[in-house]
Every structure is written in structure tokens, then in C-alpha cells.
Amino acid sequence: MALVRIPPQLRKLTGGAREITVAGATIGEVIDALEKEHPGIRDRVLEDDELRPGLAVAVDSVIATRGLLQPVGEQSEVTFVPAVSGG
């Protein structure tokens, strides 16, 4: 089961929960699982079946470069973060 850290702006959907444990072998599956438990989350983080532009996701503090296909481990921690680049 992966531990998902819920961004403050989505906590209304999780009844205030900051961390939620769900099953899923990829980011895509984790989001599907989240959606099942807390309907509405999916639309907030995805657009056209991809991560929303400007949003990234990290698995165990490593930014996923494979989007929804990124593998998630049994004990992984999943964090939604803004996508950034520099100058």
C-alpha cells in the first residue's frame, strides 16, 4: 500500500486527511484508487487522462518522469508537487 500525501487544497475531498494509504502499482492506479475512496480527486489532478499541466508527482521523493506509468512500490510515498524548471 502506498502512502499518498494529500495537498492542502485537496483535503476538503478527503475530509481533512493529510495522508491516505491506497493500493496501486503505478501512479495511474494510485489515482484511480484515490478517486474510488474520495470522488473528485481525479479531476483535480488529471486533465485529458494525463497529469494536469504544471503538476508533477514524486514517488519516494523522486520526481516521476513517466507520468501515470511510473511504478509505485509497496511501501512508497507519493507526493503531488508543482512541475518546475529554471533559468
Add this chain to the structure above:
Amino acid sequence: MKVHVRATINGEPVEFLCEPRPSLLEALRDELGLTGSKEGCNNGNCGACNVILDGRLVNSCIVLAPEIDGAAVTTVEGIAPAGGLHTIQQRFLEHAALQCGVCTPGFIVAAKALLDEKPRPTEADARLYLAGNLCRCTGYDKIIRAVLDSTNGNAEETA
């Protein structure tokens, strides 16, 4: 009406016709194909277009092309001896005194003018003389070191 300009550029006699309005910088780059002199500001505030005009360092962007009739001009393309590099150029490379390199021609020409006037400048001399040349990449540290090293003495002695 076009103006007939005769000048010596990098030791070679040159003749060209131009409108009165282009700057020396435009004439060098567009008429003569010498694109080593760069436009950074086009109003005399960055030094990227520096050339030596009759022995004096000037911003070629604020000289009208017709003004050089009868004059001698040295551009960055005229600094190196045949088949090699001028010490200043060599020292810029050794000291990593350039990053993007677009200000470099202006600095090379200005440094040449400085050393022509003062063969062993101090750090203060060099900083003052080169204050009309903006560099946005290096913070000037390595440029100043390269110029001081170009005196063939070491910077500690001359500073």
C-alpha cells in the same frame, strides 16, 4: 546620396559607398562583413562594439560611418597576428575570462587599447579603463586577471 568612404581597416585600405546614416558599427558588420564587433546597446553604454579609431578606443555604434573617411580602424578581427593569437586573446582563454563571449570582442579591443597606453596596468587601472565594457556573465574577475596577466608580469606585482 551615398558617401564615398576611404579608410584603413585592420591595416588594409578599404573603400565603400554608404548612406550617411549607418554607424561605423553597421558599416563594419553589413558593408565589410566584419561581424566581430557586436551591438549590445547601440548607444555607447556597453562597449561590445569597441574599435580603435586613429589610436583611440571608441564605441563604433556612436560614430557615423562617413566620419572614418581617411582614418585607421582596428577591429577585433585585426588584433591577432597572422597564424596566432594576441597575448590578450590567449590569456582570455587560459583564464576562462569569457562565458557567452558576446562582450569578449569589445573587451579584447579595449584591453589592447589599455595596454598600448599603459603596458603594466594595475588592477585599479584595468577596472577604470574597462568600466565602459559591460559583461553580464563573468563578474569581471577573470577578465581583469586575464588583462593583468597579459602584461607578462603577474597580477600580484602590478596590483
Add this chain to the structure above:
Amino acid sequence: MTTTKEQPKQYRVIGTRPIRHDGVDKVTGRAIYGADFKIAGALHGKVVRSPHAHARIKSIDPSRALELPGVKAVITSADMPRPKAKMVDLGEGPMNALHLRNNLIAEGKALYRGHAVAAVAAVDAHVAEEAARLIKVEYEPLEPAIDVRAAMEPSAPLLHDDLFTDDLGETAKKPSNVAKHVCFEKGDVEKGFGAADRIFEGEFNAVMVHQGYIEPHNATALWNADGHLTIWCSTQGAFTVREQVAEVVGLAVSRVKVVPLEIGGGFGGKIPIYLEPVAALLSRKTGRPVKMTMDRAEVFEGTGPTPGSSIRVKIGATKDGRFVVASADMAYEAGAFPGSPFVCGMLTVFAPYDIENIHIDGYDVVVNKPKTAAYRAPCATNAAMASETLIDEIAEWAGLDPLDIRTKNAAREGTRRADGLVFPRIGFEETVEAARRSEHAATRLEGPYRGRGVASGYWFNCGLKSSVTVTVNSDGTVNLVEGSTDIGGTRASLAMQLAEVIGVDAEDVRPQVVDTDSVGYNDVTGGSRVTFASGLAVIEAGKETKKKMAERAAMLWKASPDDVEVEGSTYRLRDGSKSIEFKELAGKLGKTGGPVVAQGSVNADPSVGGGFGTHMVDLEVDPETGKVTILRYTAVQDAGKAIHPAYVEGQIQGGVTQGIGWAINEEYRWSAEGRMTNASFLDYRMPTSLDLPMIDAIIVEVPNPGHPFGVRGVGEVPIVPPPAAIANAIYRAIGVRLRDLPMNPARVLRAVLTAAGTPPEDE
């Protein structure tokens, strides 16, 4: 000076200081930069720009311009295809495709002074310029939104009536100038503030500043009769130009070739496109190549400076100087269209410290100013000015040395950041320690109106995508074909990594930056990523080269490739019976199956290689004029592993200098109508050689676990600490804490006079 933390590996090439491969061309004036490019039959283009910060465009009449002899075409937004208003990521972060297009040529409204409204092509630059002045544009001026906080108010003039605040996928019901809100939360700030012995807080304002690269933007475009478009320009990212131009002119990317010429500085400002599509459309209309260059005023008014900001920070500490809680409310100017790098400010503001409870709100706010762009650790300098000066106050209150309080609170491997990620091995403490041991710290600063300041800074550094190709020449040298445009010596830093991997000298590698048809995709030269991420691609290609060369050696010896071992440049059979050098082997490729070509491509993990710096500055204030003179500057930085230490030092010195300029003189000065009043290198005061001392760069090497040589990006960190370090030093010199940037002579003088009880009377 290099301080190495862990036992260094022995390298042949890495850590040496060879002469850069493109050096001779650049010191002799032969290197071809964008504006130096020539093509037969070229016309010259010129942009017509809005004189108003906010105005409805009522009509555009080009007739008088078209009558001028030598004028060939005029375009307006009507000539530019109109994409759907949809978020796209074209290599510069997500943006609305329609906004991207409308920033190139205004449609309906001009949203900042300098906003392009039309463009003309003519036989030469002078005629084009005259023609541009003859294009008659009728405007209806509107009230502009200039101040970032005021622009957030519901009563502010709206730039876009279809802009609704995005809050992680939730869209506001009413339009506003706040394009986006992002929030980070860690721990419980309410509890944290309750536990603090004292809370320090302040509001810090910074005005817009420009990257100030010396080379103005330029582009030459040829829209060929066969429907292929070629663009020659100087850019930080040829592929980004390709993707963006293709989007706005409505071509497939395969129809667009971008040829990157030498680039005269960028610092983030040469990532966006400006002239490229305009030149392309003028070329399509005239059937001839069109060259365009900006003048310096256009660069200031019509490109992407970096955001000004209003930042409110609170830090709670315990008596022993431990930070227990921090919060920040950070509003950044996006400029005329959404998409400032404001999140970078949020990611960096408290990053050097291990603080249990953090809450950060960030806002991307549109105002009637040029659409902002990245500038060297964008938004992080504004943020550090706030946090690092408050920390200085805490140190003073707690009776701690500014370096000691940083060590005491330092983030380390395992510290959770505000955004929720956990730091891997980082080198922050090591930079503080090196600063403590520096000659600078060991020297006392004496004299009236003098002060020493310390500040630290963080930049996360990017990864992203890179591709390279390596070919082996028969003389034993190798060509390195890359797509990362070289702004500051990355040909050398990449060639050196390849040389290290395959065991040749740096000079035996010939690096070249090629066009978008000639190498795999590369993201921009930005985010301090090239030496790191393109370096990873180079290492991969180098390993592939070795593997293929080993196969060739095996073929020569009729052995199995598994029996060949490689050490440096020597290929030998494991039993020691045969060996051959790389150079000799390279001469035998024709007889062993033909050329050896290897490739490397990565989408590099960006989360591991963050960089930290700690700076120390001594300065003197003239109490009668408010002028600040920098007496001494030392910058320590963790470079992970310095591939070419001279260019690492150069990055540090250059970043520090930009930070010094930002701290004391650089600013966009705005008139009440939203006009920049100092759009020249005369009045936008970047430091000259006479304004600076030598800058001591101390490189600390705490290897990046995500790179075989340990490389961390170095380009951006050094601009982060200077304004805060200088503010802290000014406090020690005059006893007043300044919170707004720049700390120009008028501001410092006002502070001195006010502290003396004789505040200036405004007239």
C-alpha cells in the same frame, strides 16, 4: 580554491582546466552569433509596439507604411493563426497556447508598454524602422494594473476577462488577475507559532529586474515554398523554439528546423520566443528570408524580465535560536500573461532549513508589465531576501553567529522539505562550514559605516531531457554532437565528461551544437541542467562507445567481447595476451564493420542534485550619499563535482555580480502610467568592472548521488544569497534593516537620515 568533502576519485580530465573548444572563435570575433547570420536576399523586419501599458486596439492602418519605397509587408495578429485556449507544455512550463500567441502580437488589447501590435518587413533595417513609425495604431487607453498586491484586489482593472484563479484544478467563479494559487503545508503552523518564543516577521518587496544579457534577441526566418520553415536565432533551447513556433504558426514540428547560433547570454530570458514566429510570418508573406533584431529598449520593454514580488514571511524561533515554524505569503508578478516561476520561490524560501511546521501560499498575478520569464534561480532571490534577512534578525536576538544559526538549523539528508519531498544527500552544512573556515571569515572588518553580512541560498536544479550522438573518427578523436546551446562553456564541460569516460583528452573531443534536424530532442539550456543532465546523456553515449569499441577489438582478436576489458583508453584481452589503444583501434574501424556511432538520451531525475551556497560580504556605506561600496565578497557553493573548475568559479562570480546589481541598483522604474522610464544600459544600472572587487569563489564538493561524477548544477544558486547578504551587511553598517529591493542610494540615504532623526521631506 576547492574543498573536497569526501575522498575524491582520481580523474584524468575532470577537474582540470582545458581551454574551451569554442574559445578561439570567440576571442577573435569569428564566432557567429544570431545577429551575425547572413542569408542572401534577406529583408529586415521591425516590430511596432504599444506605447500604452493597457489599451484597447481600435484600429491599425498600415497604408502609409506600405507606400514607403522598400516596404514589402505588414502583419498584425490577423495574420497569425489562432490556436484554442488550451494549456500546452512546449518546453517552458505549461502555458495557454492562446496567451503564447497573443504575447507575440497583441490581439484586441495591448497589455503592456512594448507589447507588439504589428510588424513590417522592408529592404533594410532603416527603412523597416521608418515604416514601423508610419503604421498608425489607434488606442483607447485603459487603467493599468501595476502593483502586484493591488492587482489581486477584486476592484483592480482586469487584464483578461476570461482568467479565473486555478487552485489545483479548482477554478474560481469570477475572473481576476490572480492566475494561480499554490499551497505547501508541513506540520502544524498554528501549534508551531504557539511554541515559538518569538516571532519575526516582515513584508519584503522587490521590483522587476532584467537578465541583462548583452546580446539582444534576434531571429532570421525562411518560410520556403515547400512549406518548410527554417529559423536561425540565438536561444537557450532550439527545440523549445521549434515546438513553440510550430504551435503558433500552425505547422507540424517536423516542418520547422531551428538552427541555434552562438548565444550572447540568456539567464532564462532567451527561453521564450518573441521574434521567431513574427519573422516566419513575414517570410511567408514576402517569400523572402526575414531578419529581425531588437534594440536595447525593446529588450527591456518587450521581452521577459523576472517578476517583482511582495512577500510576507513569519518565522518563529525558540530562545536558543532554533526555527520551529515558518510561513510565507508570496505574490509574484506574472506580467501580462499567467505563468511566472512563482513556485520556485515557494520551493526555495525555507529550503536550507529543517523547520517542523511550514505553511506557504504562492500567487501568480497578472499585471500590465511584460510577460515575465525565468532569470537565474527565478523567484528564489526575492524569497531569500525575505527569509535570510529575518534569520539574521533571529541570530542577533538569540546571540548566535550568523553562520552558527545556519548550521544549527541546517537541512540535511532526510529533512522533509515544505513541498513534502525528502532531501537526499545535500551539501548545505558543508558550505556554511567552508564559509566559517574561509580567509574572509578570519579577517576582521573594521571602520565606521562598514558591515559584514552572511546569507545562504538554495536552488533545486533541473533534470529534463537530453540527447547526444558520438562518432569515432579514424584518427582516434571523437565528435560529440549535442543540442544544448552553449552559453557559458558547456561544450567544454560535456566534452570533458566524454573524454573521461572513453579515456581520451578533452582536446580529442570535438563538441558541436547542431540544429533540431540533426540531433535528438534536448530541453533548454536552463535550470542549471546541461552539465548534469546532458552530461548523463554523454556518459551513456561514452559507455556505449566503449562497448562498441570493445566489440571491435574482440573482432580483431577473434575473441568474445566478454573477454575484452577496458581500462581508460586501453582495450585488452583478460588474459593479457593482446592490447590496443583507443586511438589505434579507431583507425581499424573500417575493417571491423564500419563506423562506430553511439547515442545517449535521458529524461534525468531532477530530484537529487540540489545545490546550496553560503555567501559573505563586506561593504561600506557613504552616510552622506547612501552609496554602498562592496569591499570584499566570498561565495561558497556545493558544486557536487566541478568538471571544469574555472567555469564553475565563473558561474559563481557571474551570479554573485548579478545578485549585487539586483541588490543595490537594478530595477524597472515605472511611471504611474506603467512606462519603464529607464530602458537603457545607461539607466538600468548593471555593475561595471569598477563597481566590484575580485569575487572569491570557494567550491565545495559533496557529490550528487544521481550523477556518476557527482555533478550538481551550479549556474543558478549564486544569484540567490547576494541581496540578503548585502541587506544584512548594510544593517551592521548603519543599524537599519532594509526590506525592499533594490537598496539603492536613495533608499539607503533615507534610512540613514531617518535613523539620525532628520528624515527627508518629500517634495
Add this chain to the structure above:
Amino acid sequence: MRQIEYHAPASLAEAVEILAKAGPRARPLAGGTDLIVQLREYRSDADVIVDVKRVPELTELRLDGDGLVIGAAVPCCRIYEDEQIARAYPAVFDAASLIGGIQIQNRASLGGNLCNASPAADGVPPLIAHGGTCRIAGPSGEREVPVEKFCVGPGKTVLERGELLVSIRLPRSGGRSGSRYERFIPRNEMDIAVAGAGSFIELEDDGETIRSARVGLAAVAPTPLALANATDALAGRKATAEAFAEVAEAARKAARPIRDMRGEIWQRRHLAGVLTRRTLEVALERARAAGNGTR
């Protein structure tokens, strides 16, 4: 830049003839460091450009028993490279060596600085402090105007149609006299003065009493400003800190600055006082050194 005509006359008469014929369309070109930029930015309507650098009277630099004559087109570098001029007219030397950078000083002239009539011109306060006079040639002959009367507003001078500034004459300066020009700029080079002051002091033979003094200010009024009462305030008095403070206060009061992108009103007023005091102090030192023969 719009299309222009370019003329390079070799005599003063020829230059005046061209200027007179073209009238307001004409502008003389010396170093071009202001004019060419103005033309390029369409800030000048001129399209007849008269390069005066081949006119002997405008390129003359002569120091003799009567004083100093600075041809209007003499570049700053020629002034500061002359050690005798540096000794006798140190404020002029100061200004010539701080206008722009080296590249600018190699082209820009004090005459051009004066004709450009910028309130912030660094070259003008020293000429005022040294009591300079302008020699003007025109279609109806020549005339002279004191330097402090030459500029009449931002960008405006007393020059009439066809007239040309030929040279600036400074009276003999020597004995126990000294002068100084200082300006305040945020950088250390390549800036326009936020405020500037040029001071001249001549001492009596006792080396203590001021025989005469003059102060000129830059960037604190629509034109370079002669601080008229400086001479009155100081003449006959001992050169003391109090006396200088009074003049500095007079400078603050005389200042009528504006706020622009280079400075605030209060800041310029404050600086006028500071710079007046500072330049008087250095001028005094120099006057004493000159009297002792140590300069």
C-alpha cells in the same frame, strides 16, 4: 534613424554657411555621443549633420598667459592628458575624466556637453566655476556669452539660427587657486549625475583668506546652475568648515530639482549641499597645495 545629409566642412566660415542655410534642420556633430543617439531615437528633428571636427578653431586646445581655450570639438581625452591643464584647471580635468567611460571620453567634447544643454552635464559646472566664456560664431559675426548664460533650458541654448559654439575660454588660473568637480552617481562610471558640483577657490597670499570663489551645480535645476552668492558669501572670509557649510546650505536652497528615474527631489537637494561642501574642501586643499608649489 531617418535619412540625413552629412557635411564635413574644413573652415569655420563654411560650417556657418551650411548651418545658416539649413537652419533648425542642422546640428553640428563633434563627438556624437549625444547627437547620434538622439537621431537614432528620433529625439532630434535634425537631418543635416555638420561634422565640425575638421574646423581648426573647434579642435584647438591652447593654454597660454591669457588662459585656456578649449575648442568646442576637442575630446575630453585631450584635456585630461595635458598635465598643465590638469594643474591649472583641476575641476575641468575632473569632469573630462569622468564623463562616460574611456570610449566616450575619446570622442565627447565639453563643447558638445554644453550645446546638448542637459541639466546634468558634468562638463558645465567646472566651466562655470572657472568663469568660462563661450565664443559663438554665426552668419552675422561672433559674440561671447558667459558659460552660465549659455544654457537656457533643458536641451536649449542661446545659439541662434546658423550659430555655432567655437570654443570656451577660461581666464588665467594659477597662484593660490584650486578647483574640484564631483558628482554623485549610483555606479562608479557610466552614469548620468544625480547631482554634481564644481567649485573654484582662490586664496589671498596668507593662504587662509578666500579672495574669490565660485560654485556651479549640475542636475538640480533646468540648466546648469551658477551659485551666484558663493563668491559673495566666501570672499574675504577665512576658509573654514562653517563658511563652507553656509555655502552648502545656499546650494541646497538654490537647488530646484525634479524627480525622475535618476533621483528624488529631496535626494538631489541633499546631494547639492554635500557635493558643494566636498568640492569646496578639495578645491581648498588644491589651492593651498598650488600656493605651496606642491601641486
